Amino acid sequence: MNGACPVRSAHGAARRALVRLVYALALPAVLVAVWWLASDGSTNVYWPPLRTVLRTFPDVWTAERLRGDVRPSLLRLLGGYTAAAVAGVALGTVIGSYRRVRAVCEPVLEFLRAVPPPVLVPVIMLFAGIGDTMKVVVIASGCVWPVLLNTVEGVRALDPVMAETARSYGITGVSRLRAVVLPSAGPQIFAGLRQALSIGIILMVVSEMFAASNGLGFAIVQFQRGFAVPDMWTGILVLGLLGFVLSVLFRIVERRVLGWYHGLRASTRRSS
Structure with missing residues (x-):
């Protein structure tokens, strides 16, 4: 039994x-x-049959092109996304923990958040050049806001009873941050990270359309300029598949890190 x-x-x-x-x-x-x-x-040159696109796919996206275009894009996305995640969580924790800091920073944050990151590409090019640094900065400049703002809200929503209990037991400083604040804000932080991932993929493509020599965005633009329409559609399919794979990987990491949270939600649903 x-x-x-x-x-x-x-x-x-x-x-x-x-x-x-x-x-x-x-x-x-x-x-x-x-x-x-x-x-x-379909006989429309801009709307080829899907079977034509799929037949073209293996001829276009060879191992060499994957190394030459997809790998650089992934490295830029990883660099910008990681920088945004670290900066967003660190600054969001500080701003969310101190009321005076939040009062000073909030108007500036709302202003900067309202500026579309693609608009900043020409400005960033003036300071960072046209190399990979510019593309990483563009990705980070767009990804940081959902992470930062969600972290601020998550830290602000810390349960007062939990905070008082930690204070009563003498849990302060880094120990309080690691054992109380970040776990409590974890669901909000991961919500911001999920939003930032989709924004990062968009900005990865946008940044590679400016003064680039490789990358997915560069390849799609080159196909379009050369009127290789089926090839262009294969690039769009690669972007979709890349987004799907990254979303699945993110969900696996989120489930592992926030296992306690999802377990709590599942038990609450069962009990209700």
């Missing part, structure tokens, strides 16, 4: 994972089918 429970639990977990997989793939499969049927027989 005792051995049957783990078996049933494993079967239940496998069934739930299969259901989640079906839900995740159902809409993409429908969209691909609609695209296939809608473009089938």
Whole structure:
């Protein structure tokens, strides 16, 4: 009897994972089918049939092109996203922890957040040049705001009872930050990181359209300028696949880091 429970639990977990997989793939499969049927027989040079795009895909995205265009884009995205995550969490923790600092910084933050990052590309080029540094700075300048603002809100929402309990036990300084503040703000921080990831992918492409010699954005623009329309569409597909893969990886990391939070939510739903 005792051995049957783990078996049933494993079967239940496998069934739930299969259901989640079906839900995740159902809409993409429908969209691909609609695209296939809608473009089938198309003679529009700008709207080639999906089968033509898929047939072109392996010829365009060879291992050499993946190394030459996709890898540099990923490295720039990683650099800008990491810088934004570190700066956003650090500054957001400080601003959220001190009311006076928040009162001074809030108007400036609201102003800077309202400036679209692509508008800053020409300005950043003046100071950072046209190399990889410029592209990393552009990505970081857009990704930092959702991380910073969500961190501020997460730190501000710290449970007063929890804060008072930590103070009563003498948990202060770095120990309080690591054991109380950051775990409590963790769900909000990861919400900002998720938003920043999608913004980072967009800015990665935008930054590579300015004075670049490689990268996904550069490749797509080159295909468009050369009227290689099916090749251009394959680049867009690569971007979509890249975004999907990064989103799945992010979700895995989030589930691992915030396992206690998701477990608490699941138990709350079951009890209600």
